[in-house]
Amino acid sequence: MNYDKVLASPVVSIPPSGIRRFFDVASTMQGVISLGVGEPDFVTPWNIREASIHSIEHGRTHYTSNHGMPELRELICEYLSRRYGVRYDLSSCLVTVGASEALDLAFRALLNPGDEVLIPAPSYVSYAPCVTLAHGIPVAVPTYEEDAYALRADVLESFLNERTKAVILPYPNNPTGGIMTRPQIDAVTRVLSGRDVVMIADEIYSELTYGGTHESFAKGMEDRTILINGFSKAFAMTGWRLGYACGPKPLIDMMVKIHQYTMLCAPVMAQTAGIEALKDALSSDFAQVRAMRNAYNRRRLLIYEGFKDMGLPVFEPRGAFYIFPSIRETGMTSEQFCERLLKEGRVATVPGNAFGDAGEGHIRCSYAASTDNIMESLRRIRVFLNHLN
Ligand SMILES: Cc1ncc(COP(=O)(O)O)c(C=O)c1O
The missing domain is CATH 3.90.1150.10 (Aspartate Aminotransferase, domain 1)
Structure with missing residues (x-):
């Protein structure tokens, strides 16, 4: 052959x-x-592992709802609201197999062949290949050390055109360690306002900022942001493969369709562990x-x-x-x-x-x-x- x-x-x-x-x-x-x-x-902290072991011992080994367990989705929405002032409801929240699946679903739900996705550079290795696999075109938007690797609104603006479908907002950033302040975020969202460009905020490192709390791109921008996060980094849960996407319902509904046919649901053991992780964090001030x-x-x-x-x-x-x-x-x-x-x-x-x-x-x-x-x-x-x- x-x-x-x-x-x-x-x-x-x-x-x-x-x-x-x-x-x-x-x-x-x-x-x-x-x-x-x-x-x-x-x-992974012991209480999280124990909750999952306990659920397996009690025979919780079946599929969950495609969206993810309602209790987990409720906790995710509460967490995002309390921690970052971001407001999504249960129907706008999808539990995924890591932030990785959420990214893939977002690209596949949004992109037609030839659509461009703007990606601050340098950035996480997976964005550009996943955009290509979804038949889109990844476009690198440079960030500079003299700007502490924050995405500059004027630089972003110079890359926008009628083919731009989405912008990835990967902060805190892998590999640079750059973060975005509220005024910098506001400048970026101003440039995007009035355009049909979706913001894909990958905030998987949101719990890991030093000297100040994380500012979310989705705050006040819930209607145009797919917010992606997960349990891998904050809760030391990389191997559990648990993440989520929250966003405008019309977009999340399309992502759920793909997830339904390709993944069915995130592992029930991981979802049970995620419930314990968030319950414990919310009740113990993290x-x-x-x-x-x-x-x-x-x-x-x-x-x-x-x-x-x-x-x-x-x-x-x-x-x-x-x-x-x-x-x-x-x-x-x-x-x-x-x-x-x-x-x-x-x-x-x-x-x-x-x-x-x-x-x-x-x-x-x-x-x-x-x-x-x-x-x-x-x-x-x-x-x-x-x-x-
Ligand atoms: C920026 C970024 N996004 C997403 C991921 C993938 O996270 P997950 O383990 O939740 O799939 C990583 C993993 O290193 C990452 O660095």
Whole structure:
């Protein structure tokens, strides 16, 4: 069979993930410390695990409603309202298999062939490929370190045209650690007002901001925003695969249709765990989430000071758990740097170009790693840099 003939061209056209490629190499090597993976090193809090175990013991092993369990959706709406002043009701909330499924559903529900989606760059690796798979055209909108990697309204405006269907608003940002302030958000929403352009706010890192609470793009903009969030980062629940999308009912209804036929529902065990996560957080003033955030904050300062001491130009991240130092001065591309650092220094990081061309000249390090591992990686990176000089 001629496989080139049978494969769908959008799939053939997208590159394999630049992150995975590195980890496949790293996993075959001894003694490597990874600052690569974007996931909490904490185990899911015990009360959350226990609630799920308990439900399995009691035989809750069946499909749920396509939308997700009503109790969970109610809690999600209460959480968004209390925490971020965002108001969606139950019928506008869909529980998904991670924020990942919610993103995919949003693109598939919105895009006709040739529609453009504006994506601040650098950004999360999945946006552009998922837009392509949904037959849309991803368009990178640059963000700049001198703006603390916030999306500038005037820059965004210069990319808008009659083909623009949606804008992704990925803050706090992976990989830069940039966040958006309320005045910056207002400037962006002003530019979009009066246009049929949907805002897709990926706020998966909303609980991880340092020095100030997260501002949601959906606040006051519920009628034009698909708000995507989930349990992976805030509650250390990456493996449970639980997320959600809230948005205007006509859009969520279409997303539910796709979800109905392709996924049926998110796993019931994960949904039960999500109910416990939100109930506990809402009744304890987010004590466990806060404890994890405080730990990330200490590590953030440690790694930031470490890179500064080495003399690498580095932006102080304000959210998520990544830092994005510049390695331009070494004269290497980000891939060359990461490959040599992995082989010679035994530290796994992610080349900035995995996040689009705008990320070239940088590396992404995750500080969701233990303090010991962060300190040892900093030592190894320093030795590696000294050998270069
Ligand atoms: C910005 C961003 N959005 C979405 C996701 C996917 O999250 P989930 O585990 O909920 O699918 C990630 C994972 O790293 C991410 O960094």
